[in-house]
Amino acid sequence: MGRIDAVNRAAFVAAATSTIGLVPVVGTTYAEPFHTSSQLATLDYASRGRGGWIAARDTDPRVASALGRPEVTAPADLAREERDAITVVRDLWDSWEDDAVIRDHATGRFVDRDRLHYIDFQCETYSVKGPAIVPRPPQGQLVVFGSEGNTDPSLVDVVLVSGPTLEDTSAAAGRAKAGGAPLVFAELDVALGSSPPAPPSGRLSFAGDATGLLELLRALDAHVDGVRLHPAVVDEDLPVLARSVVPALLRAGIAHRPVPGSTLRSTLGLDRPVTRFQAERLEDSSR
Structure with a gap:
């Protein structure tokens, strides 16, 4: 609470490093997955492809209070929020194809709109239309980490x-x-x-x-x-x-x-x- 968040700290370190992976912990329970996707994609650009994400459930009630969200405590609800958040973030990273940015000076087009996609995600607590506002990250998909016993292994690397x-x-x-x-x-x-x-x-x-x-x-x-x-x-x-x-x-x-x-x-x-x-x-x- 009241500190620079992990993604911003990792982005700051990116400029001073060249080989290490930068893998901040970002919560999946209360954070907006659209913004999480944009932040992490930007980190991947700042680090030239060295970004990752430790997806973690928020169990501290102060996080909910700080973000003005109802507290989530039931294990099934925490699991659902985690699954939905990871799915949305990954789909948004894929919503720009690798060749979507064309920078065509002759026509004045920056992107090929046919290479941008809606993700049309709908869950119990929110919906996300897409596409992302940041082009696809250098790695395509940042490396996603999750905890054994909590996170579905099929969702993480x-x-x-x-x-x-x-x-x-x-x-x-x-x-x-x-x-x-x-x-x-x-x-x-x-x-x-x-x-x-x-x-x-x-x-x-x-x-x-x-x-x-x-x-x-x-x-x-x-x-x-x-x-x-x-x-x-x-x-x-x-x-x-x-x-x-x-x-x-x-x-x-x-x-x-x-x-x-x-x-x-x-x-x-x-x-x-x-x-x-x-x-x-x-x-x-x-x-």
């Missing part, structure tokens, strides 16, 4: 799994993969050196030195495609991660340095998708 122990986290990863998750990342709280341990969060937690963390990450590597680290004290833990942990992971071949100029999708081994409308047109032409 990366499923985030949690568990209080390595065994629990590994089991959650197995469930996510069995459910069709394209990629699975583990959530891990980290406290290094003199940092106090993170308060209980339901996530796997590590407190110790860089060597011990490396051993845990090697163990996780057998079960997941990546790890999302949550430093207990950013100013203390992040320098240790950058100085001691990441170089060791690179040497061991567990982590790989992103190639400058590459997109987040390509770094994660995800193909750039065609738009929904192009796919439907290709399917119709093949019949």
